[in-house]
Amino acid sequence: MVRLEGLVKTRSQGDSVFELRVPVFEVGPGRMVAVVGESGCGKSTLLDILALVMAPTSVDRFEIAAHPPAPPADAAAMWARGDEGGLAALRREFFGYVLQTGGLLPFLTVRRNIELPGSINGGSVPPGRIDALARGMGLEGCLDRMPSSLSIGQRQRAAILRALAHGPHLVLADEPTAAVDKARARVILDDMHRLAREESAAVVVVTHDTDLVMELADAAYTFDLEAVSAGMTRSVCRPVHGGAS
Amino acid sequence: MKGQGSPLRQIPLLAAAHLRHEWVLTLCLVIALAAVISPLLVLLGLKHGTIQTLRERLVEDPVFREIRPTQTREFSPEWFDGLAAWPGVGFLTPTILPLSSVITVALPQGTSLFDLIPTAPGDPLILENGGVVPGDGEVVLTAEAARLAGVATGGEITARVTRSRGGRSEAVEAKLKVAAVLESRAGSLPRVYAPLPFVLDVEGYKEGYAAPGRGWPGETPQPYPSFDGAVLLLPDPLPPIVRSGLIINTGFGRIADVKPGRVRELLGFEPPEGFAAYDLLTPGSPVTASSLRAIDAKLRGYSRALLPYAEGVVLKAGEGELRPVGLSPSAEEAAMLGLAQPPWPAFSGWLPESGALVDSLWPAGAAGNVNGTAVDVRAPGVKELDFLLRPAGTTTLERPVVPVELLGVLRTAAQRGVTFDRQTLTFRMARGGYRGFRLYAASIDDVPAIYHRLKDQGVEVAAEVEAIERIRVLDQGLSRLFWLIAALGLCGGTGVLVASLYAAVERRRRDLGVLRLLGFARRHVFFFPVAQGLIIAVLGLAAGFGGYAVLAGAINRAFAMDLAPGEAFCILPGTYVPLFCLSTVALAGLASLVAAWRATCIDPAEVIREQ
Numbered sequence: 128m129v130r131l132e133g134l135v136k137t138r139s140q141g142d143s144v145f146e147l148r149v150p151v152f153e154v155g156p157g158r159m160v161a162v163v164g165e166s167g168c169g170k171s172t173l174l175d176i177l178a179l180v181m182a183p184t185s186v187d188r189f190e191i192a193a194h195p196p197a198p199p200a201d202a203a204a205m206w207a208r209g210d211e212g213g214l215a216a217l218r219r220e221f222f223g224y225v226l227q228t229g230g231l232l233p234f235l236t237v238r239r240n241i242e243l244p245g246s247i248n249g250g251s252v253p254p255g256r257i258d259a260l261a262r263g264m265g266l267e268g269c270l271d272r273m274p275s276s277l278s279i280g281q282r283q284r285a286a287i288l289r290a291l292a293h294g295p296h297l298v299l300a301d302e303p304t305a306a307v308d309k310a311r312a313r314v315i316l317d318d319m320h321r322l323a324r325e326e327s328a329a330v331v332v333v334t335h336d337t338d339l340v341m342e343l344a345d346a347a348y349t350f351d352l353e354a355v356s357a358g359m360t361r362s363v364c365r366p367v368h369g370g371a372s
Numbered sequence: 373m374k375g376q377g378s379p380l381r382q383i384p385l386l387a388a389a390h391l392r393h394e395w396v397l398t399l400c401l402v403i404a405l406a407a408v409i410s411p412l413l414v415l416l417g418l419k420h421g422t423i424q425t426l427r428e429r430l431v432e433d434p435v436f437r438e439i440r441p442t443q444t445r446e447f448s449p450e451w452f453d454g455l456a457a458w459p460g461v462g463f464l465t466p467t468i469l470p471l472s473s474v475i476t477v478a479l480p481q482g483t484s485l486f487d488l489i490p491t492a493p494g495d496p497l498i499l500e501n502g503g504v505v506p507g508d509g510e511v512v513l514t515a516e517a518a519r520l521a522g523v524a525t526g527g528e529i530t531a532r533v534t535r536s537r538g539g540r541s542e543a544v545e546a547k548l549k550v551a552a553v554l555e556s557r558a559g560s561l562p563r564v565y566a567p568l569p570f571v572l573d574v575e576g577y578k579e580g581y582a583a584p585g586r587g588w589p590g591e592t593p594q595p596y597p598s599f600d601g602a603v604l605l606l607p608d609p610l611p612p613i614v615r616s617g618l619i620i621n622t623g624f625g626r627i628a629d630v631k632p633g634r635v636r637e638l639l640g641f642e643p644p645e646g647f648a649a650y651d652l653l654t655p656g657s658p659v660t661a662s663s664l665r666a667i668d669a670k671l672r673g674y675s676r677a678l679l680p681y682a683e684g685v686v687l688k689a690g691e692g693e694l695r696p697v698g699l700s701p702s703a704e705e706a707a708m709l710g711l712a713q714p715p716w717p718a719f720s721g722w723l724p725e726s727g728a729l730v731d732s733l734w735p736a737g738a739a740g741n742v743n744g745t746a747v748d749v750r751a752p753g754v755k756e757l758d759f760l761l762r763p764a765g766t767t768t769l770e771r772p773v774v775p776v777e778l779l780g781v782l783r784t785a786a787q788r789g790v791t792f793d794r795q796t797l798t799f800r801m802a803r804g805g806y807r808g809f810r811l812y813a814a815s816i817d818d819v820p821a822i823y824h825r826l827k828d829q830g831v832e833v834a835a836e837v838e839a840i841e842r843i844r845v846l847d848q849g850l851s852r853l854f855w856l857i858a859a860l861g862l863c864g865g866t867g868v869l870v871a872s873l874y875a876a877v878e879r880r881r882r883d884l885g886v887l888r889l890l891g892f893a894r895r896h897v898f899f900f901p902v903a904q905g906l907i908i909a910v911l912g913l914a915a916g917f918g919g920y921a922v923l924a925g926a927i928n929r930a931f932a933m934d935l936a937p938g939e940a941f942c943i944l945p946g947t948y949v950p951l952f953c954l955s956t957v958a959l960a961g962l963a964s965l966v967a968a969w970r971a972t973c974i975d976p977a978e979v980i981r982e983q
Binding site: 171175178180181211212214215216218219220222224226227230232233234235239243244246247248249273301 | 981
């Protein structure tokens with residue numbers, strides 16, 4: 128689904144430099160991959176690069192296999208030639224995104240928020256699907272309300288619905304459980320996992336809640352931080368063995 | 373990749389949803405824009421309405437289109453033809469001398485003098501003051517004239533035209549039907565408008581002429597004969613004192629001996645042997661009949677012949693030329709000089725009548741001209757004069773002989789227009805010209821051009837140019853004021869829009885980042901503020917026009933007392949409305965560009981984790 132090889136991303140802040148290295152990162156359809164680690168280890172950076180909103184400093188291979196028999200889209204090449212429109216098109220066609228605080232647009236109803244990725248994609252979500260999904264998530268009464276009138280947990284689930292409703296191939300979730308308690312977090316992650324299976328979408332979950340995600344994820348990646356010099360930190364991404372499956 | 377245009381189509385919907393969500397801010401913005409637009413529209417409406425009302429008042433009253441001559445001078449018919457063809461000339465008719473254009477109108481008690489003014493079809497003064505252009509035998513009266521004469525439309529007035537001729541007072545009367553009475557706006561003086569031919573007949577009658585068509589007696593406007601000099605022939609020379617006396621109080625200025633050869637050249641014959649011959653001259657002016665009568669009187673008792681002459685009259689007959697001599701001797705003169713008495717009367721100062729003026733005697737040798745048929749001839753003059761010579765016999769002289777009065781008339785024709793009537797075989801003075809005109813421009817905007825063009829021609833004229841110019845200056849001043857205020861308003865409105873749209877982008881950075889994340893490209897989010905700017909502009913325009921409608925209605929109601937029905941002080945010209953809307957929307961689009969640029973700069977990776 129997504130394959131990333133030899134990624135280097137350098138970010139400098141003041142006189143300190145942070146370097147993220149990802150030798151290999153892979154996620155396949157129907158699988159849920161966890162990205163865990165301390166704050167500042169580069170989890171969000173990796174997610175933004177996967178989400179095609181941050182340019183890699185250098186990358187050997189960055190492929191997104193949208194239509195499996197056809198050759199995969201070469202995101203590395205698109206970044207190299209600055210094809211911003213092409214990257215945006217990939218995002219709206221294949222990606223779903225769950226933000227830490229949901230990231231629902233406050234000026235649209237929950238239903239319009241959920242419909243939006245489908246409608247900007249030129250297609251439309253089949254009628255009934257949203258209601259069915261909402262029922263499954265316990266959101267049936269919330270669809271026609273504004274996001275601000277929902278509880279944080281409801282918003283988070285609405286965001287997951289938005290990320291999944293248009294049938295994306297890859298769902299990226301950035302700390303989806305950060306704002307909720309443990310019990311709610313488990314429900315949310317359960318929902319995501321279930322939906323990923325049902326929709327055979329690949330799911331990448333970034334979280335610092337290692338214990339919880341390790342139980343559910345099919346695979347996991349974590350980061351090794353090392354101080355190269357006084358002003359430079361390097362973080363290398365590696366798979367964690369001993370995941371749930 | 374399906375649905376390329378789809379993200380762009382979602383942008384206006386999202387922009388509108390955002391504006392609706394923040395409806396309080398949106399309402400404030402719309403009110404702010406309307407507060408700029410409404411006063412501008414009212415100002416534009418006031419400017420246009422005021423100017424239009426002022427102009428319409430001018431346009432309505434033909435007085436403001438009139439261009440009047442301020443001096444009396446002669447204008448030839450050709451001049452009128454030229455003037456009528458000028459661009460912007462709406463109506464033109466010649467007028468006559470002010471002194472001649474007065475008629476006496478019978479009133480219920482006594483009589484009064486009314487101005488008589490010529491009119492013609494299309495006269496705006498009459499047509500635009502509730503009148504109809506009078507036909508023959510009809511007149512149109514001003515309100516004051518109708519009041520004095522105690523008549524109304526359909527009534528009749530009796531007009532009396534008077535003249536004094538030869539010390540006697542003469543008058544004719546005409547019954548004239550009142551075709552219309554003008555509104556009082558047309559003028560406060562008692563005036564009578566009549567067709568030009570009637571006015572010309574009145575003028576002619578006052579000058580002593582007849583108007584046969586109306587049964588008014590008088591002279592026909594015959595051309596007077598004029599001569600270059602006169603030859604005086606006597607059997608014996610005059611005593612010097614008598615000779616000198618001939619140029620005292622006779623109108624003649626010079627007397628000279630003249631040789632027989634010269635007499636032959638002037639009169640076609642040589643005086644008998646031993647005769648004294650004198651040439652009487654009036655240097656610088658023509659010889660008239662009264663001068664000749666004066667000489668006659670001085671030489672009473674002398675046996676003499678006094679023969680006026682006009683030199684160098686050459687007629688064209690077909691391809692050839694004729695040099696006739698003019699001789700109208702009395703029986704005594706003819707006998708004394710040994711000439712045959714011509715069939716026309718002797719010279720008396722009056723023109724021979726019944727066609728005798730164009731009788732002619734032809735040399736015996738010139739056969740073919742004696743067979744009794746008239747000979748068509750042309751004489752040069754102010755206008756070439758076509759007439760005929762009626763053969764009446766033969767002459768022993770070498771040149772054709774005609775009445776000397778004919779040569780005198782032809783000499784006059786060299787200076788004044790003369791026409792020939794083949795029916796009555798008489799000459800008539802052509803109308804010399806007119807003494808004034810009535811001129812109306814087609815529109816008030818044409819007045820200045822015609823006014824200045826006439827002035828350039830040296831014709832002194834007066835017109836309400838100032839009133840027209842004043843409106844133009846006012847229009848310019850108000851326009852400048854409008855643009856000044858419009859510029860200020862536009863700055864304010866644009867500033868408000870720029871600030872608000874920019875602030876909205878800053879406030880919604882995270883949402884715009886989320887939109888990018890959801891798959892909108894930079895070029896899509898660019899249109900988010902643009903769409904908002906346009907929506908606000910359209911709402912602002914709607915509110916602005918609403919405000920304008922209320923204000924304009926109030927203004928027009930407040931001034932309704934001072935306005936005629938159909939007039940309005942505050943009215944928007946139809947062509948300005950789309951222009952105004954278009955420029956407002958365009959400006960709003962421009963104002964949104966800063967915010968649009970700012971929106972494209974948002975990096976989703978930076979903003980999506982903001983709280």
